[in-house]
Amino acid sequence: MTEPAPVPPPTPPTPPTAATAVAATAPPTAAPSAPAVPTSFTGDAAPYRGGDPYADYRTADLPYTHLVDLADRRLGASVIAANDEFFAERENMLKPGPAVFDPERFGLKGKIMDGWETRRRRGTDAGRPHPAEDDHDWALVRLGAPGVVRGIVVDTAHFRGNHPKAVSVDGTSLPGAPSPDDLLADEVTWTPLVPRTDIGGHAANGFAVDAERRLTHLRVRQHPDGGIARLRVYGEVAPDPGWLAALGTFDLVALENGGRVEDVSDRFYSPAVHTIQPGRSRRMDDGWETRRRRDRGHDWIRYRLAEQGEIRAVEIDTAYLKGNAAGWASLSARDNGPAADDWTEVLPRTRLQPDTNHRFVLPAPVVATEVRLDILPDGGISRLRLFGSLTDAGAARLTARHRRLGG
Numbered sequence: 245m246t247e248p249a250p251v252p253p254p255t256p257p258t259p260p261t262a263a264t265a266v267a268a269t270a271p272p273t274a275a276p277s278a279p280a281v282p283t284s285f286t287g288d289a290a291p292y293r294g295g296d297p298y299a300d301y302r303t304a305d306l307p308y309t310h311l312v313d314l315a316d317r318r319l320g321a322s323v324i325a326a327n328d329e330f331f332a333e334r335e336n337m338l339k340p341g342p343a344v345f346d347p348e349r350f351g352l353k354g355k356i357m358d359g360w361e362t363r364r365r366r367g368t369d370a371g372r373p374h375p376a377e378d379d380h381d382w383a384l385v386r387l388g389a390p391g392v393v394r395g396i397v398v399d400t401a402h403f404r405g406n407h408p409k410a411v412s413v414d415g416t417s418l419p420g421a422p423s424p425d426d427l428l429a430d431e432v433t434w435t436p437l438v439p440r441t442d443i444g445g446h447a448a449n450g451f452a453v454d455a456e457r458r459l460t461h462l463r464v465r466q467h468p469d470g471g472i473a474r475l476r477v478y479g480e481v482a483p484d485p486g487w488l489a490a491l492g493t494f495d496l497v498a499l500e501n502g503g504r505v506e507d508v509s510d511r512f513y514s515p516a517v518h519t520i521q522p523g524r525s526r527r528m529d530d531g532w533e534t535r536r537r538r539d540r541g542h543d544w545i546r547y548r549l550a551e552q553g554e555i556r557a558v559e560i561d562t563a564y565l566k567g568n569a570a571g572w573a574s575l576s577a578r579d580n581g582p583a584a585d586d587w588t589e590v591l592p593r594t595r596l597q598p599d600t601n602h603r604f605v606l607p608a609p610v611v612a613t614e615v616r617l618d619i620l621p622d623g624g625i626s627r628l629r630l631f632g633s634l635t636d637a638g639a640a641r642l643t644a645r646h647r648r649l650g651g
Protein backbone atom coordinates (compact mmCIF):
# COMPACT_ATOMS: atom_id res chain seq x y z
CA MET A 245 0.00 0.00 0.00
CA THR A 246 1.47 3.40 -0.90
CA GLU A 247 1.33 6.33 1.46
CA PRO A 248 -1.36 8.87 0.59
CA ALA A 249 -0.12 12.25 -0.60
CA PRO A 250 -0.07 14.75 2.29
CA VAL A 251 -2.59 17.56 2.22
CA PRO A 252 -0.86 20.90 2.89
CA PRO A 253 -1.65 22.46 6.27
CA PRO A 254 -4.12 25.34 6.09
CA THR A 255 -3.60 28.88 7.34
CA PRO A 256 -5.22 29.17 10.79
CA PRO A 257 -8.21 31.52 10.76
CA THR A 258 -7.69 33.23 14.14
CA PRO A 259 -4.72 34.87 15.87
CA PRO A 260 -2.89 32.05 17.61
CA THR A 261 -0.13 31.59 20.19
CA ALA A 262 3.44 31.60 19.15
CA ALA A 263 3.41 27.86 19.35
CA THR A 264 0.36 27.22 17.24
CA ALA A 265 1.14 30.05 14.86
CA VAL A 266 4.42 28.57 13.82
CA ALA A 267 3.30 24.97 14.15
CA ALA A 268 0.76 25.60 11.41
CA THR A 269 3.40 26.71 8.94
CA ALA A 270 6.57 24.94 10.09
CA PRO A 271 7.93 22.21 7.80
CA PRO A 272 7.09 18.87 9.43
CA THR A 273 10.56 17.40 9.22
CA ALA A 274 12.84 20.47 9.57
CA ALA A 275 16.07 19.79 11.42
CA PRO A 276 16.83 21.87 14.54
CA SER A 277 19.45 24.56 14.02
CA ALA A 278 22.62 24.41 16.06
CA PRO A 279 23.62 27.22 18.47
CA ALA A 280 21.28 29.17 20.76
CA VAL A 281 20.20 32.05 18.54
CA PRO A 282 17.53 34.50 19.67
CA THR A 283 14.87 35.86 17.38
CA SER A 284 15.30 39.53 16.59
CA PHE A 285 12.59 40.81 18.93
CA THR A 286 13.75 43.27 21.55
CA GLY A 287 12.34 46.24 23.38
CA ASP A 288 8.86 47.30 24.36
CA ALA A 289 5.84 46.77 22.19
CA ALA A 290 3.54 49.72 21.55
CA PRO A 291 0.88 50.33 24.21
CA TYR A 292 -2.41 48.54 23.58
CA ARG A 293 -4.64 50.83 21.50
CA GLY A 294 -7.85 48.81 21.37
CA GLY A 295 -9.16 46.23 18.94
CA ASP A 296 -7.53 42.85 18.35
CA PRO A 297 -4.71 42.58 20.93
CA TYR A 298 -2.84 40.16 18.64
CA ALA A 299 -2.82 42.61 15.70
CA ASP A 300 0.71 43.83 16.52
CA TYR A 301 2.01 40.57 18.08
CA ARG A 302 5.51 39.73 16.87
CA THR A 303 6.19 36.15 15.82
CA ALA A 304 8.29 34.13 13.39
CA ASP A 305 8.51 30.71 11.77
CA LEU A 306 10.71 28.65 14.05
CA PRO A 307 12.17 25.35 12.85
CA TYR A 308 11.51 23.32 16.02
CA THR A 309 7.85 23.98 16.80
CA HIS A 310 6.75 20.76 15.09
CA LEU A 311 8.36 18.87 17.98
CA VAL A 312 6.52 17.94 21.15
CA ASP A 313 6.16 20.60 23.86
CA LEU A 314 7.92 18.94 26.81
CA ALA A 315 6.49 21.64 29.10
CA ASP A 316 2.89 20.83 28.15
CA ARG A 317 0.70 20.68 31.23
CA ARG A 318 -1.29 17.88 29.58
CA LEU A 319 1.87 15.77 29.52
CA GLY A 320 2.34 16.41 33.24
CA ALA A 321 4.64 19.45 33.26
CA SER A 322 4.39 21.87 36.17
CA VAL A 323 5.91 25.12 37.38
CA ILE A 324 6.83 23.77 40.79
CA ALA A 325 8.20 26.98 42.35
CA ALA A 326 8.91 30.65 41.73
CA ASN A 327 10.48 33.29 43.94
CA ASP A 328 7.66 35.77 43.25
CA GLU A 329 4.28 35.76 41.51
CA PHE A 330 2.81 38.97 42.86
CA PHE A 331 0.82 40.05 39.80
CA ALA A 332 0.07 36.75 38.07
CA GLU A 333 0.45 33.04 38.88
CA ARG A 334 3.37 31.02 37.59
CA GLU A 335 1.10 28.16 36.44
CA ASN A 336 -0.31 30.34 33.64
CA MET A 337 2.95 29.87 31.73
CA LEU A 338 2.14 26.25 30.85
CA LYS A 339 -1.52 26.65 29.93
CA PRO A 340 -2.36 25.35 26.46
CA GLY A 341 -3.58 27.87 23.92
CA PRO A 342 -2.92 31.56 23.44
CA ALA A 343 -2.72 33.99 26.36
CA VAL A 344 -5.91 35.99 26.76
CA PHE A 345 -6.00 39.76 27.27
CA ASP A 346 -9.02 41.64 28.60
CA PRO A 347 -8.24 45.37 28.87
CA GLU A 348 -11.06 45.88 31.39
CA ARG A 349 -9.99 43.20 33.90
CA PHE A 350 -8.31 44.54 37.03
CA GLY A 351 -8.03 42.80 40.41
CA LEU A 352 -7.11 44.16 43.83
CA LYS A 353 -3.40 43.77 43.03
CA GLY A 354 -3.46 45.25 39.55
CA LYS A 355 -4.08 44.29 35.95
CA ILE A 356 -5.10 40.64 35.57
CA MET A 357 -2.49 39.11 33.30
CA ASP A 358 -2.56 35.65 31.71
CA GLY A 359 1.04 34.69 32.45
CA TRP A 360 3.63 34.65 35.25
CA GLU A 361 4.29 38.21 36.42
CA THR A 362 6.46 39.40 39.30
CA ARG A 363 6.50 42.76 41.09
CA ARG A 364 8.87 45.56 40.09
CA ARG A 365 12.31 45.19 41.64
CA ARG A 366 13.85 48.16 43.44
CA GLY A 367 17.38 49.16 44.41
CA THR A 368 18.71 49.36 47.93
CA ASP A 369 18.27 53.06 48.79
CA ALA A 370 17.43 56.51 47.45
CA GLY A 371 20.91 56.83 45.95
CA ARG A 372 20.56 53.43 44.18
CA PRO A 373 16.88 53.14 43.19
CA HIS A 374 17.45 50.68 40.32
CA PRO A 375 17.83 46.90 40.66
CA ALA A 376 21.38 45.54 40.67
CA GLU A 377 22.82 43.98 37.51
CA ASP A 378 22.32 40.41 38.76
CA ASP A 379 18.85 40.85 40.26
CA HIS A 380 16.35 38.45 38.70
CA ASP A 381 13.24 36.39 39.32
CA TRP A 382 13.15 32.63 38.76
CA ALA A 383 10.76 29.76 38.25
CA LEU A 384 11.43 26.00 38.29
CA VAL A 385 9.68 23.87 35.67
CA ARG A 386 9.34 20.10 35.79
CA LEU A 387 9.08 18.76 32.25
CA GLY A 388 6.09 16.54 31.48
CA ALA A 389 8.51 13.87 30.27
CA PRO A 390 12.31 13.87 30.41
CA GLY A 391 13.76 14.79 27.05
CA VAL A 392 16.23 16.58 24.82
CA VAL A 393 15.36 20.25 24.30
CA ARG A 394 15.72 21.59 20.74
CA GLY A 395 14.01 24.97 21.03
CA ILE A 396 12.33 27.26 23.55
CA VAL A 397 9.72 29.96 23.03
CA VAL A 398 9.42 32.62 25.73
CA ASP A 399 6.10 34.16 24.75
CA THR A 400 5.48 37.65 26.16
CA ALA A 401 2.03 38.10 24.58
CA HIS A 402 0.31 41.19 26.09
CA PHE A 403 3.33 42.07 28.24
CA ARG A 404 4.08 45.27 26.40
CA GLY A 405 5.80 47.46 28.96
CA ASN A 406 6.22 44.89 31.72
CA HIS A 407 8.06 42.04 29.99
CA PRO A 408 11.53 41.11 31.31
CA LYS A 409 14.46 42.99 29.80
CA ALA A 410 16.23 39.65 29.35
CA VAL A 411 15.70 35.96 30.06
CA SER A 412 17.94 32.95 30.57
CA VAL A 413 17.04 29.26 30.77
CA ASP A 414 19.05 26.36 32.20
CA GLY A 415 18.26 22.66 32.44
CA THR A 416 19.17 19.81 34.75
CA SER A 417 18.47 16.12 35.18
CA LEU A 418 17.61 14.70 38.58
CA PRO A 419 16.22 11.22 39.29
CA GLY A 420 12.96 10.57 41.09
CA ALA A 421 10.69 13.40 42.16
CA PRO A 422 12.94 16.19 43.46
CA SER A 423 11.45 19.00 45.55
CA PRO A 424 12.10 22.69 44.84
CA ASP A 425 14.69 22.63 47.67
CA ASP A 426 16.46 19.67 46.04
CA LEU A 427 16.66 21.64 42.80
CA LEU A 428 17.87 24.80 44.51
CA ALA A 429 20.72 22.97 46.29
CA ASP A 430 24.24 24.22 45.47
CA GLU A 431 25.44 20.84 44.19
CA VAL A 432 22.89 20.72 41.35
CA THR A 433 24.59 21.36 38.01
CA TRP A 434 22.66 23.35 35.44
CA THR A 435 23.29 23.18 31.70
CA PRO A 436 22.82 26.57 30.01
CA LEU A 437 20.15 26.33 27.30
CA VAL A 438 19.49 30.02 26.62
CA PRO A 439 22.16 32.47 27.79
CA ARG A 440 20.98 35.75 29.27
CA THR A 441 19.46 37.46 26.23
CA ASP A 442 17.41 40.63 25.75
CA ILE A 443 13.89 39.89 24.54
CA GLY A 444 10.91 41.83 23.23
CA GLY A 445 7.52 42.55 24.71
CA HIS A 446 4.35 41.14 23.11
CA ALA A 447 6.41 38.69 21.05
CA ALA A 448 7.21 35.01 20.53
CA ASN A 449 10.87 35.07 21.53
CA GLY A 450 12.33 31.87 20.11
CA PHE A 451 15.66 30.22 20.88
CA ALA A 452 17.19 27.20 19.19
CA VAL A 453 18.90 25.04 21.80
CA ASP A 454 22.00 22.94 21.32
CA ALA A 455 22.31 20.65 24.37
CA GLU A 456 22.46 16.93 23.63
CA ARG A 457 21.35 15.94 27.13
CA ARG A 458 18.34 14.29 28.73
CA LEU A 459 16.76 16.93 31.01
CA THR A 460 14.04 16.65 33.64
CA HIS A 461 13.76 20.26 34.92
CA LEU A 462 14.32 23.82 33.72
CA ARG A 463 15.16 27.02 35.54
CA VAL A 464 13.68 30.10 33.86
CA ARG A 465 15.02 33.49 34.88
CA GLN A 466 13.68 36.92 34.05
CA HIS A 467 16.18 39.76 34.43
CA PRO A 468 15.48 41.80 36.46
CA ASP A 469 11.68 41.15 36.73
CA GLY A 470 8.54 41.20 34.59
CA GLY A 471 6.06 38.87 32.96
CA ILE A 472 6.07 35.85 30.64
CA ALA A 473 2.76 34.73 29.13
CA ARG A 474 3.68 31.25 27.95
CA LEU A 475 6.72 28.99 27.97
CA ARG A 476 7.02 26.30 25.25
CA VAL A 477 9.86 23.79 25.38
CA TYR A 478 10.14 21.85 22.12
CA GLY A 479 12.10 18.63 21.97
CA GLU A 480 12.17 14.86 21.96
CA VAL A 481 11.02 12.61 24.78
CA ALA A 482 13.83 10.41 26.16
CA PRO A 483 12.18 7.60 28.14
CA ASP A 484 13.96 5.59 30.82
CA PRO A 485 14.68 2.17 29.27
CA GLY A 486 14.84 0.59 32.75
CA TRP A 487 11.27 1.71 33.44
CA LEU A 488 9.98 0.42 30.10
CA ALA A 489 11.77 -2.92 30.63
CA ALA A 490 10.15 -3.26 34.05
CA LEU A 491 6.72 -2.54 32.55
CA GLY A 492 7.21 -5.16 29.82
CA THR A 493 4.03 -4.44 27.91
CA PHE A 494 3.28 -0.75 27.39
CA ASP A 495 1.89 1.68 24.83
CA LEU A 496 4.65 1.84 22.19
CA VAL A 497 3.31 5.01 20.58
CA ALA A 498 2.45 7.02 23.72
CA LEU A 499 4.14 10.41 23.85
CA GLU A 500 5.36 9.83 27.39
CA ASN A 501 7.08 6.60 26.28
CA GLY A 502 8.85 8.26 23.35
CA GLY A 503 6.34 7.75 20.52
CA ARG A 504 5.73 10.65 18.13
CA VAL A 505 3.76 11.90 15.17
CA GLU A 506 5.92 12.14 12.06
CA ASP A 507 3.39 13.52 9.59
CA VAL A 508 -0.32 14.02 9.17
CA SER A 509 -2.72 14.80 6.32
CA ASP A 510 -4.72 17.55 8.05
CA ARG A 511 -3.98 19.92 10.93
CA PHE A 512 -7.05 22.10 10.59
CA TYR A 513 -8.94 21.73 13.87
CA SER A 514 -6.52 20.02 16.23
CA PRO A 515 -3.01 18.56 16.17
CA ALA A 516 -2.47 14.85 15.59
CA VAL A 517 -0.17 14.70 18.63
CA HIS A 518 -3.34 14.77 20.76
CA THR A 519 -3.96 11.15 19.78
CA ILE A 520 -0.93 9.96 21.80
CA GLN A 521 -1.31 12.17 24.85
CA PRO A 522 -1.80 10.59 28.29
CA GLY A 523 -5.23 9.59 29.50
CA ARG A 524 -8.56 9.57 27.73
CA SER A 525 -9.77 12.61 25.84
CA ARG A 526 -12.11 14.91 27.80
CA ARG A 527 -13.68 16.95 25.03
CA MET A 528 -13.75 17.07 21.25
CA ASP A 529 -10.74 19.36 20.80
CA ASP A 530 -8.67 17.04 23.00
CA GLY A 531 -8.58 14.58 20.08
CA TRP A 532 -7.69 14.94 16.39
CA GLU A 533 -10.36 16.24 14.03
CA THR A 534 -9.95 16.94 10.30
CA ARG A 535 -11.84 19.20 7.91
CA ARG A 536 -14.82 17.84 5.99
CA ARG A 537 -13.37 16.34 2.82
CA ARG A 538 -15.03 17.27 -0.45
CA ASP A 539 -12.76 15.07 -2.54
CA ARG A 540 -12.34 11.27 -2.83
CA GLY A 541 -9.26 11.14 -0.59
CA HIS A 542 -8.90 10.29 3.07
CA ASP A 543 -6.96 11.42 6.14
CA TRP A 544 -4.05 9.74 7.91
CA ILE A 545 -1.38 10.04 10.61
CA ARG A 546 2.09 8.50 10.47
CA TYR A 547 3.67 7.64 13.83
CA ARG A 548 7.12 6.54 14.97
CA LEU A 549 7.21 4.14 17.90
CA ALA A 550 9.44 4.65 20.96
CA GLU A 551 11.77 2.10 19.33
CA GLN A 552 11.36 -1.12 17.39
CA GLY A 553 8.58 -3.01 19.13
CA GLU A 554 6.23 -5.92 18.83
CA ILE A 555 2.62 -4.72 18.75
CA ARG A 556 0.03 -7.15 20.07
CA ALA A 557 -3.09 -5.10 20.88
CA VAL A 558 -4.58 -1.86 19.56
CA GLU A 559 -7.05 0.69 20.86
CA ILE A 560 -8.69 3.30 18.63
CA ASP A 561 -10.82 5.70 20.65
CA THR A 562 -13.34 8.14 19.20
CA ALA A 563 -14.33 9.68 22.56
CA TYR A 564 -16.24 12.97 22.17
CA LEU A 565 -16.28 12.66 18.37
CA LYS A 566 -19.97 12.04 17.84
CA GLY A 567 -21.16 13.57 14.56
CA ASN A 568 -17.65 13.62 13.18
CA ALA A 569 -15.95 10.35 14.19
CA ALA A 570 -13.97 8.66 11.44
CA GLY A 571 -16.23 6.29 9.49
CA TRP A 572 -13.63 3.55 9.09
CA ALA A 573 -10.01 3.06 10.14
CA SER A 574 -7.17 0.80 9.11
CA LEU A 575 -3.63 0.41 10.43
CA SER A 576 -0.44 -0.37 8.54
CA ALA A 577 3.04 -0.93 9.94
CA ARG A 578 6.58 -0.96 8.64
CA ASP A 579 9.90 -1.88 10.10
CA ASN A 580 13.14 -0.01 9.44
CA GLY A 581 15.25 -1.80 6.93
CA PRO A 582 16.04 -2.08 3.27
CA ALA A 583 12.38 -2.28 2.31
CA ALA A 584 11.26 0.48 4.64
CA ASP A 585 8.69 1.73 2.13
CA ASP A 586 6.68 -1.44 2.30
CA TRP A 587 3.66 -0.95 4.49
CA THR A 588 1.89 -4.04 5.73
CA GLU A 589 -1.75 -3.81 6.69
CA VAL A 590 -2.15 -5.00 10.27
CA LEU A 591 -5.75 -3.96 10.85
CA PRO A 592 -8.06 -4.06 7.83
CA ARG A 593 -10.55 -1.26 7.14
CA THR A 594 -12.87 -1.45 10.13
CA ARG A 595 -16.11 0.43 10.85
CA LEU A 596 -15.82 2.82 13.82
CA GLN A 597 -18.57 3.92 16.16
CA PRO A 598 -18.81 7.48 17.48
CA ASP A 599 -17.66 8.18 21.04
CA THR A 600 -16.39 4.62 21.54
CA ASN A 601 -13.14 2.92 22.47
CA HIS A 602 -12.44 0.07 20.02
CA ARG A 603 -10.15 -2.77 21.05
CA PHE A 604 -8.38 -5.19 18.70
CA VAL A 605 -6.12 -8.12 19.50
CA LEU A 606 -3.87 -8.63 16.49
CA PRO A 607 -3.89 -12.16 15.09
CA ALA A 608 -0.07 -12.26 15.35
CA PRO A 609 2.46 -9.85 16.92
CA VAL A 610 3.70 -7.19 14.48
CA VAL A 611 7.31 -5.98 14.60
CA ALA A 612 7.46 -2.32 13.60
CA THR A 613 9.17 1.03 14.02
CA GLU A 614 6.40 3.04 12.30
CA VAL A 615 2.64 2.80 12.06
CA ARG A 616 0.19 4.57 9.80
CA LEU A 617 -3.43 5.12 10.75
CA ASP A 618 -5.79 5.76 7.83
CA ILE A 619 -9.23 7.14 8.54
CA LEU A 620 -11.97 7.18 5.93
CA PRO A 621 -13.08 9.45 4.60
CA ASP A 622 -12.35 12.15 7.22
CA GLY A 623 -13.42 13.03 10.79
CA GLY A 624 -11.34 12.17 13.79
CA ILE A 625 -10.20 9.90 16.54
CA SER A 626 -9.26 10.88 20.08
CA ARG A 627 -6.54 8.35 20.93
CA LEU A 628 -4.48 5.52 19.42
CA ARG A 629 -2.83 3.00 21.74
CA LEU A 630 -0.40 0.34 20.49
CA PHE A 631 0.30 -2.14 23.27
CA GLY A 632 3.31 -4.39 23.05
CA SER A 633 6.97 -4.56 24.08
CA LEU A 634 10.35 -3.60 22.69
CA THR A 635 12.30 -6.07 20.63
CA ASP A 636 15.81 -6.88 21.92
CA ALA A 637 17.30 -4.65 19.20
CA GLY A 638 14.90 -1.79 20.07
CA ALA A 639 15.67 -2.06 23.79
CA ALA A 640 19.43 -2.08 23.11
CA ARG A 641 19.23 1.06 20.93
CA LEU A 642 17.10 2.86 23.52
CA THR A 643 19.58 1.99 26.28
CA ALA A 644 22.52 3.20 24.18
CA ARG A 645 20.73 6.52 23.49
CA HIS A 646 19.91 6.90 27.18
CA ARG A 647 23.60 6.52 28.09
CA ARG A 648 24.66 8.92 25.31
CA LEU A 649 22.30 11.56 26.71
CA GLY A 650 23.76 11.22 30.20
CA GLY A 651 20.79 9.29 31.61
Ligand SMILES: NC(=O)NC(NC(N)=O)C(=O)[O-]
Nearest residue numbers: 331353354355356357361406
Ligand atom coordinates in the same frame (compact mmCIF):
# COMPACT_ATOMS: atom_id res chain seq x y z
N1 LIG B 1 -0.37 47.89 33.76
C1 LIG B 1 0.30 46.92 34.34
O1 LIG B 1 0.25 45.83 33.87
N2 LIG B 1 1.06 47.20 35.44
C2 LIG B 1 1.69 46.35 36.35
N3 LIG B 1 1.32 44.97 36.21
C3 LIG B 1 0.04 44.55 36.56
N4 LIG B 1 -0.26 43.26 36.31
O2 LIG B 1 -0.76 45.29 37.06
C4 LIG B 1 3.20 46.48 36.27
O3 LIG B 1 3.76 47.14 37.10
O4 LIG B 1 3.78 45.93 35.36
